[in-house]
Amino acid sequence: xxxxxxxxxxxxxxxxxxxxxxxxxxxxxxxxxxxxxxxxxxxxxxxxxxxxxxxxxxxxxxxxxxxxxxxxxxxxxxxxxxxxxxxxxxxxxxxxxxxxxxxxxxxxxxxxxxxxxxxxxxxxxxxxxxxxxxxxxxxxxxxxxxxxxxxxxxxxxxxxxxxxxxxxxxxxxxxxxxxxxxxxxxxxxxxxxxxxxxxxxxxxxxxxxxxxxxxxxxxxxxxxxxxxxxxxxxxxxxxxxxxxxxxxxxxxxxxxxxxxxxxxxxxxxxxxxxxxxxxxxxxxxxxxxxxxxx
Amino acid sequence: xxxxxxxxxxxxxxxxxxxxxxxxxxxxxxxxxxxxxxxxxxxxxxxxxxxxxxxxxxxxxxxxxxxxxxxxxxxxxxxxxxxxxxxxxxxxxxxxxxxxxxxxxxxxxxxxxxxxxxxxxxxxxxxxxxxxxxxxxxxxxxxxxxxxxxxxxxxxxxxxxxxxxxxxxxxxxxxxxxxxxxxxxxxxxxxxxxxxxxxxxxxxxxxxxxxxxxxxxxxxxxxxxxxxxxxxxxxxxxxxxxxxxxxxxxxxxxxxxxxxxxxxxxxxxxxxxxxxxxxxxxxxxxxxxxxxxxxxxx
Numbered sequence: 085x086x087x088x089x090x091x092x093x094x095x096x097x098x099x100x101x102x103x104x105x106x107x108x109x110x111x112x113x114x115x116x117x118x119x120x121x122x123x124x125x126x127x128x129x130x131x132x133x134x135x136x137x138x139x140x141x142x143x144x145x146x147x148x149x150x151x152x153x154x155x156x157x158x159x160x161x162x163x164x165x166x167x168x169x170x171x172x173x174x175x176x177x178x179x180x181x182x183x184x185x186x187x188x189x190x191x192x193x194x195x196x197x198x199x200x201x202x203x204x205x206x207x208x209x210x211x212x213x214x215x216x217x218x219x220x221x222x223x224x225x226x227x228x229x230x231x232x233x234x235x236x237x238x239x240x241x242x243x244x245x246x247x248x249x250x251x252x253x254x255x256x257x258x259x260x261x262x263x264x265x266x267x268x269x270x271x272x273x274x275x276x277x278x279x280x281x282x283x284x285x286x287x288x289x290x291x292x293x294x295x296x297x298x299x300x301x302x303x304x305x306x307x308x309x310x311x312x313x314x315x316x317x318x319x320x321x322x323x324x325x326x327x328x329x330x331x332x333x334x335x336x337x338x339x340x341x342x343x344x345x346x347x348x349x350x351x352x353x354x355x356x357x358x359x360x361x362x363x364x365x366x367x368x369x370x371x372x373x374x375x376x377x378x
Numbered sequence: 379x380x381x382x383x384x385x386x387x388x389x390x391x392x393x394x395x396x397x398x399x400x401x402x403x404x405x406x407x408x409x410x411x412x413x414x415x416x417x418x419x420x421x422x423x424x425x426x427x428x429x430x431x432x433x434x435x436x437x438x439x440x441x442x443x444x445x446x447x448x449x450x451x452x453x454x455x456x457x458x459x460x461x462x463x464x465x466x467x468x469x470x471x472x473x474x475x476x477x478x479x480x481x482x483x484x485x486x487x488x489x490x491x492x493x494x495x496x497x498x499x500x501x502x503x504x505x506x507x508x509x510x511x512x513x514x515x516x517x518x519x520x521x522x523x524x525x526x527x528x529x530x531x532x533x534x535x536x537x538x539x540x541x542x543x544x545x546x547x548x549x550x551x552x553x554x555x556x557x558x559x560x561x562x563x564x565x566x567x568x569x570x571x572x573x574x575x576x577x578x579x580x581x582x583x584x585x586x587x588x589x590x591x592x593x594x595x596x597x598x599x600x601x602x603x604x605x606x607x608x609x610x611x612x613x614x615x616x617x618x619x620x621x622x623x624x625x626x627x628x629x630x631x632x633x634x635x636x637x638x639x640x641x642x643x644x645x646x647x648x649x650x651x652x653x654x655x656x657x658x659x660x661x662x663x664x665x666x667x668x669x670x671x672x673x674x675x676x
Contacts, residue, residue, distance in 0.1 A: 090577075092577065092578070093578060096475070096578060097475070100472050100475050100476065101476070101481075103472065104469070104472055104473065104476070104485050105485065107469070107485075107489065107549075108484070108485045108488040108489055109488075110546070111488055111489050111491060111492055111546060111550065112488045112491065114503055114507065115491070117514070118503060118506065129512065130512060133514060133517050133518070134514055175395070176395055176396055176399055177396075179392045179393065179395055179396060180392070180393055180395070180396025180397070180399075182389075182392060183386075183389040183390070183392050183393040184393070186386075186389065188382070188386075189386055189389055189393075190379060190382045190383060190386065195393070195397060198397075198400055198405070199400060202400060202404040202405070204603075204657060204660065205408065205653060205657060206404065206407065206408070206653065207404070207406075207407025207408045207409075207410055207411050208407065208411065208632065208646065208649030208650065208652075208653060209610075209629075209632050209633060209636065209637075209645075209649060210410075210413075210632065210636040210637070210642055210645045210646045210649060211406075211407035211408070211409075211410030211411050211413065211646060211649075212403065212407040212410075213636070213637065214407075214410055214413075214642070215402065215403065215406045215407055215410060219402075230399075230403065231403045232403075233399050233403070234396060234399055234400070239396075263388045264386075264388035264389050264392060265388055265391070265392060268392065289494050292496070293494075293495070293496030293497070293498070293499075294496075295496060295497060295498045295611050295615075296610060296611050296614075299614075300633075300637065311496055311498040311499075312498075314498050314499070314502060315498050315502070315615065318501075318502040318505050318506075342506065342512055345502070345505075345506055346506060348502075349499055349502050349503060349506065352496065352498065352499050352502075353495060353496075353499050356494050356495060356496075357491070360491065360494060363494065364487060364490070
């Protein structure tokens with residue numbers, strides 16, 4: 085075994101532990117502060133600089149943001165986009181990966197080439213926007229689901245996974261009179277539950293976090309998802325500190341206080357933190373599958 | 379051939395939506411890139427707009443914006459490469475030295491979290507912490523120095539903050555791949571090295587690093603492919619009227635010129651210029667990697 089307990093080794097270890105623990109705390113403490121702050125009051129935030137447990141527990145910030153119809157609506161929109169969008173992603177990815185996993189399929193290499201080239205070169209923001217616009221998808225939630233329906237990278241990982249499954253299963257199913265759609269549905273999909281779960285979570289997180297999609301394609305404020313509203317809340321308060329001239333504006337709305345900002349951030353984050361334990365179970369496997377092939 | 383097509387008819391039914399997706403949302407835009415060579419007028423459409431050759435590119439290259447964008451993009455990309463890229467490798471090596479597996483897993487769990495957080499939340503948290511209007515960091519600064527620092531609205535602080543955000547958000551995730559490569563190192567090599575009297579630094583230098591070299595090269599090539607992508611969302615969310623002179627990069631410029639000002643052709647030309655340089659970088663890096671006896675990505 086490797087030797088660890090030399091004097092040099094002990095110093096090395098101590099430094100190593102201290103730096104890593106400090107780094108880990110730096111990633112986690114901001115979240116805890118934001119969540120603690122959101123349950124606190126502005127007075128406490130001003131008097132106690134940094135705290136992880138609020139002394140004055142208050143739900144005022146949450147009452148305030150949930151009295152705002154736009155925010156509640158945006159949560160509904162985000163949930164809708166996440167659920168339907170993920171189903172669309174999985175449908176497109178799985179139905180394409182399965183035929184591509186079959187080496188005898190005529191035209192397979194050409195289609196794979198098409199997919200791989202699209203990872204190297206893309207038309208870019210404006211031509212993609214024009215296609216979405218010409219299809220009449222602007223201001224429709226489809227504009228947030230269809231343009232990213234397949235991630236080429238994920239597609240190739242799923243294809244490789246299908247390729248590893250034993251061919252005999254399929255032959256047996258064929259003898260029983262199953263066509264390819266039946267084979268995919270009854271044999272391949274049940275066998276690939278872990279990988280489906282992985283990609284479902286990845287795609288879902290992507291939809292929940294998407295900001296650029298709505299920025300480009302959704303102009304109607306009534307249809308904005310949570311991330312856009314969240315941005316607005318924070319920007320509004322920031323604008324007030326950037327220029328005080330805003331205050332002279334008769335339409336000026338009092339900027340949300342720190343606690344309200346924190347509560348809004350927490351609302352945008354908590355769903356992710358709730359699914360995180362499930363994510364964690366799968367994602368290392370998923371990433372490893374990907375990195376082995378890439 | 380016809381026989382094979384007929385036999386696999388259901389396969390083609392299955393693959394059709396996917397192929398349509400790639401044709402419509404990936405290949406139609408590639409064809410649409412041609413408007414970079416047009417004076418595109420929305421009411422005339424693609425077919426009737428006037429062709430202008432490389433006029434849009436010329437206009438872009440001689441415009442005063444070009445050097446500014448080019449410098450901003452390159453500086454951020456360069457900082458990303460030299461400051462952000464090595465950190466996950468170092469963190470993975472450090473994690474690999476931890477023997478208390480509970481602690482190791484605990485730290486990993488914590489550092490991965492930010493990867494799943496949206497850019498909007500990351501930038502909003504930055505606002506909350508760094509704002510001069512009662513942000514915690516600024517209160518600290520004020521206690522020490524007596525005045526506040528306009529982190530969010532200053533030209534000098536824009537790049538450091540972007541880099542800190544990127545390190546904070548991406549490090550944990552990027553370590554996964556390096557850690558995976560590290561588990562593949564043959565433990566017998568270490569035993570042999572210990573017998574030969576190698577200390578931990580020597581082991582690191584002569585066994586661990588060479589073992590993960592190919593993984594690092596692949597990560598580097600992939601990174602170079604995105605060398606000019608500075609993360610549209612991040613820059614867009616962090617930029618404001620006061621730091622725009624250092625914040626504008628190709629991606630945000632394309633957005634403002636194309637979608638806010640409606641100059642579709644010009645914006646597409648800028649985007650195309652960026653894409654072409656990116657491709658050259660990937661292909662070049664891949665060639666270079668192969669020349670040095672490493673596996674490339676293709």
